[in-house]
Amino acid sequence: xxxxxxxxxxxxxxxxxxxxxxxxxxxxxxxxxxxxxxxxxxxxxxxxxxxxxxxxxxxxxxxxxxxxxxxxxxxxxxxxxxxxxxxxxxxxxxxxxxxxxxxxxxxxxxxxxxxxxxxxxxxxxxxxxxxxxxxxxxxxxxxxxxxxxxxxxxxxxxxxxxxxxxxxxxxxxxxxxxxxxxxxxxxxxxxxxxxxxxxxxxxxxxxxxxxxxxxxxxxxxxxxxxxxxxxxxxxxxxxxxxxxxxxxxxxxxxxxxxxxxxxxxxxxxxxxxxxxxxxxxxxxxxxxxxxxxxxxxxxxxxxxxxxxxxxxxxxxxxxxxxxxxxx
Numbered sequence: 001x002x003x004x005x006x007x008x009x010x011x012x013x014x015x016x017x018x019x020x021x022x023x024x025x026x027x028x029x030x031x032x033x034x035x036x037x038x039x040x041x042x043x044x045x046x047x048x049x050x051x052x053x054x055x056x057x058x059x060x061x062x063x064x065x066x067x068x069x070x071x072x073x074x075x076x077x078x079x080x081x082x083x084x085x086x087x088x089x090x091x092x093x094x095x096x097x098x099x100x101x102x103x104x105x106x107x108x109x110x111x112x113x114x115x116x117x118x119x120x121x122x123x124x125x126x127x128x129x130x131x132x133x134x135x136x137x138x139x140x141x142x143x144x145x146x147x148x149x150x151x152x153x154x155x156x157x158x159x160x161x162x163x164x165x166x167x168x169x170x171x172x173x174x175x176x177x178x179x180x181x182x183x184x185x186x187x188x189x190x191x192x193x194x195x196x197x198x199x200x201x202x203x204x205x206x207x208x209x210x211x212x213x214x215x216x217x218x219x220x221x222x223x224x225x226x227x228x229x230x231x232x233x234x235x236x237x238x239x240x241x242x243x244x245x246x247x248x249x250x251x252x253x254x255x256x257x258x259x260x261x262x263x264x265x266x267x268x269x270x271x272x273x274x275x276x277x278x279x280x281x282x283x284x285x286x287x288x289x290x291x292x293x294x295x296x297x298x299x300x301x302x303x304x305x306x307x308x309x310x311x312x313x314x315x316x317x318x319x320x321x322x323x324x325x326x327x
Contacts, residue, residue: 001031001040024294053082054300057111059102061118061179063091064240069269070285071117077293083300086111092123093213097179099126106132113299115292120179133299135292136308140179140186145306149291151283152310153265157188157235159315160263160281161195164233168324169261170201173231174208175221175241181208188265192235215244222248230254232324233261239268242278257322267316276319283313 004022008015022040025031031040056078060066066087075085088109095101099122106114116127119139127134128146136148164172180186185193189208196203206229211221222245225231236242242264249256256262257276264271264280271278288311298305 001042003039053084054112054296055086055110056083056113056115056296057086057088057106057109058115059088059105059117059119060091061177062093065091065117070289073285074115074289074292077289078296081293081297083296092119097123099123102126106130113296118177118179121183135295137288137292141308142187146308147295147306148308149288150310151281151288151313153188153281153283153313154191156281156313156315157191157265158195160235160265160279161192162199163315163317164235164261164263164321165195165199165201167261167322169233171229171231172196172201172207172233172235173225174235174237175211175218175245176208176237178210178213180237181210218244219248226252226254231260233263233321235263235265237265239264239266239270242266242268243270256320258325261321263321279318279321280316281313282316283311285311287311 001022002010004015004018007018007022011018022031026033026040030043032043033040058066058071058075060071065071078085086109088105090105092102095105097120102123103126111132113133113135114127115135115137116124116139117137119127119136119141121140124134124136124139124141124144124146127136128144134146136144136146138150139148141148141150161172174189174192176185176189180189185208193203193208196207201207209221209225211217218241225234234245236245242262245262246256249260249262254260262279264278267280267282271280288309291309295305295307
């Protein structure tokens, strides 16, 4: 096997990242360590320890999420590793986020393991209680005995909020999914509310409003927000909702950022084409994809793996935020 320095240069990653990956391959029996100063040997026989490829089902919050760039990449990487990927015909939204219906879908699907995307707490609690291996990709997974991972946005939500407050904003609204607000706000949402309170803004339902998760419900929520006391800044989760909010504002000739500042808590490739640039929270999906592929390898070997990991995130200020002109 090539050495750490050579691999780091070829792959364009840090040396400690390569060393960590090589140790993982040693634990899987694919590499055999040698004497100090000698490279590792590739043990092809180690591969025989892996059982036949898994049937990995991916349960999404919405069907459109299966087309996200990192979900497409995940599918390809799992298939390259010898697994097959199943996309059930229904998402959790299609099933009304009803636990009984979701359990029924799982029971009808011939899968060896599941990746659950943005699962509500009760759904992930159910998966954690099953013998069927599952990986919680995003979602309310903290403290549960289930493998999982996602971007670490808690500090970035606080940083976004502080940046807006520094620009004079006080009427700041975070539009979050129901599963991120109930039964109580998630870690990122709590970080947002705490930051408001720290700056003397009494955080409440105005700042983290309830809205029905449908096209009509989202439009109605926006109409209500701008009917009497319009926000001067909105933080919006997910790129599709961000685009919908942009269209709403454009149709009503509400200027960004002159009259309202906008921040998206995710990155989207289409943002690269936007002018002014979109203020957003960025994170690298590649480590998370690799983590899920390693988890699937462990499951195929019968090795328990309930580790949860966090991927660093970064707030990227752009041209969609500005100083409050009038409040």
